[in-house]
Amino acid sequence: MDIDTANGKRGNGGSAAFVLGIGGTALLIGGLALAMPEVALEASLRGVKVWWEVLFPALFPFFVLSELLLGFGIVHLAGTLLDPLMRPLFRIPGAGGFVVAMGFASGYPVGARLTSRLMEQNLVNRAQGERLVEMTTTSDPIFLIGAVSVGFFGRPEAVPVLAAAHYGGAMLLGILGRWRKDPEETGAIESTTTSAAVTGHPRRGSRVRRAFSAMHEARIADGRPFGVLLQQSLQSSLALMMIVGGLVVFFSAALDLLLHSGLLALFRDTVSWILAAVGMPGELSSSFVQGMFEVTLGARAAAQTADGGSLLPLVDRLAMAAFVLSWAGLSVHAQVAGLMSKTGWRYGPFARTRFLHGVAAAAGVYLIWPLFRFGEAASVPAWWPAAGDTPLTLAAWPPLMAAAVLSLLIAAGLAARAASSLKRRILNK
Numbered sequence: 001m002d003i004d005t006a007n008g009k010r011g012n013g014g015s016a017a018f019v020l021g022i023g024g025t026a027l028l029i030g031g032l033a034l035a036m037p038e039v040a041l042e043a044s045l046r047g048v049k050v051w052w053e054v055l056f057p058a059l060f061p062f063f064v065l066s067e068l069l070l071g072f073g074i075v076h077l078a079g080t081l082l083d084p085l086m087r088p089l090f091r092i093p094g095a096g097g098f099v100v101a102m103g104f105a106s107g108y109p110v111g112a113r114l115t116s117r118l119m120e121q122n123l124v125n126r127a128q129g130e131r132l133v134e135m136t137t138t139s140d141p142i143f144l145i146g147a148v149s150v151g152f153f154g155r156p157e158a159v160p161v162l163a164a165a166h167y168g169g170a171m172l173l174g175i176l177g178r179w180r181k182d183p184e185e186t187g188a189i190e191s192t193t194t195s196a197a198v199t200g201h202p203r204r205g206s207r208v209r210r211a212f213s214a215m216h217e218a219r220i221a222d223g224r225p226f227g228v229l230l231q232q233s234l235q236s237s238l239a240l241m242m243i244v245g246g247l248v249v250f251f252s253a254a255l256d257l258l259l260h261s262g263l264l265a266l267f268r269d270t271v272s273w274i275l276a277a278v279g280m281p282g283e284l285s286s287s288f289v290q291g292m293f294e295v296t297l298g299a300r301a302a303a304q305t306a307d308g309g310s311l312l313p314l315v316d317r318l319a320m321a322a323f324v325l326s327w328a329g330l331s332v333h334a335q336v337a338g339l340m341s342k343t344g345w346r347y348g349p350f351a352r353t354r355f356l357h358g359v360a361a362a363a364g365v366y367l368i369w370p371l372f373r374f375g376e377a378a379s380v381p382a383w384w385p386a387a388g389d390t391p392l393t394l395a396a397w398p399p400l401m402a403a404a405v406l407s408l409l410i411a412a413g414l415a416a417r418a419a420s421s422l423k424r425r426i427l428n429k
Helices: 003-007 012-035 037-071 074-090 095-106 110-120 126-136 141-152 156-179 187-191 195-199 207-222 226-261 265-277 282-293 295-304 314-327 329-339 347-371 391-395 397-428
Strands: none
Touching (some): 012 037, 037 074, 037 110, 074 095, 074 207, 095 126, 095 156, 141 156, 141 295, 141 314, 156 347, 226 329, 282 295, 282 314, 295 329
16 A cells, blocks of 8 residues: 555655654664563564464454355345445445445454455445445454453443444444545446446346346356365465464554553553543543554453552443444554555545544443443343353354344345435425
8 A cells, every 4th residue: 555545645745754754663663672672572472372362263264255255256146135225324335235244243354355355346436445444344243242341341241332332333434424525436436336337237137136147247257166266265365364463463562662661651641631531531541542552452451440449430441442442453454454455545534434433432332321230240141152152152143243234234224215215205296
């Protein structure tokens, strides 16, 4: 991803300042690593452990599966079926519905991976792809439930609050984004991503028949035998996982070096003052700072934040965890940027929306909180996964989440179509 693409249109002076800033930051972190090698080594080993034990088993199957689904034309089938529902909701072609379901089910950065492939196949244009990535960069349900709610907080009953705030905030921003105008998004470009363009038969037969026709034509256009398709899917997915692992290790080491050097003290103090000004405990500033770099460290810090030996109120800690999960950390931002680097994608709108998602999710926790009553021994539904659940039990959550998201999209899309039809009838009278 070139500098101009990542940061929008800027002059030569702005590009030079950006390059100098990145170079200076890299030089600073390199100097800190030389000055504190033991800190860098310990943080790097911790990053490798997180990548191998958490990210690799969680992301690798979805990377392979997404490549196979694209090769077999399943995305084209889903795009044709969901097109009438996705456009009224998000002003995005139907193929985006598949990305939303997979992104919510498997977590970051799978949504970015699928979106980049759709953009490469001209199923979505740049503006649509940017909005799609902004909406689908979310935590996966296994991490939100098993790691954060159960593992870090030890409160499974808090899952509905955290999930509703996090995923609801993403859907809300996706709906609001449909009214965002982009100077490069013209009607001519918009029309190229309709289901008609995908199928090649805009008015022929039922939608289901056109959907299967689109899948068949996409499979013929791909042309790779299953063995070759599987081999290339494994190779590309392994290469992506190595990139993800390298980014996790780098940001884990960079954060620890900056924290131990004390260079983030002023930033932490400023954040503490801002949090106190908006009515949140200033002690959560440490979680905010860590979460700006890495989502796992920030969520864990939010769960463990205390004041005077006792933990802060649960609602405040959950609100900060919701912000961290929605912001996703610079480590995830770098993963998304790497996956989207060949598409002309811009980082500026993505970062802005991630911050807005974090604010919306934190506010959502405070809004939803009065609807629930949390006692010291709150009852937990039998179907929530417990800390000792087997991987097989936890593995059932992503397909359930994907099915739930698709059902929600269909219901919301039908409601949006009905409202649009009613509006046209009223205007025509």
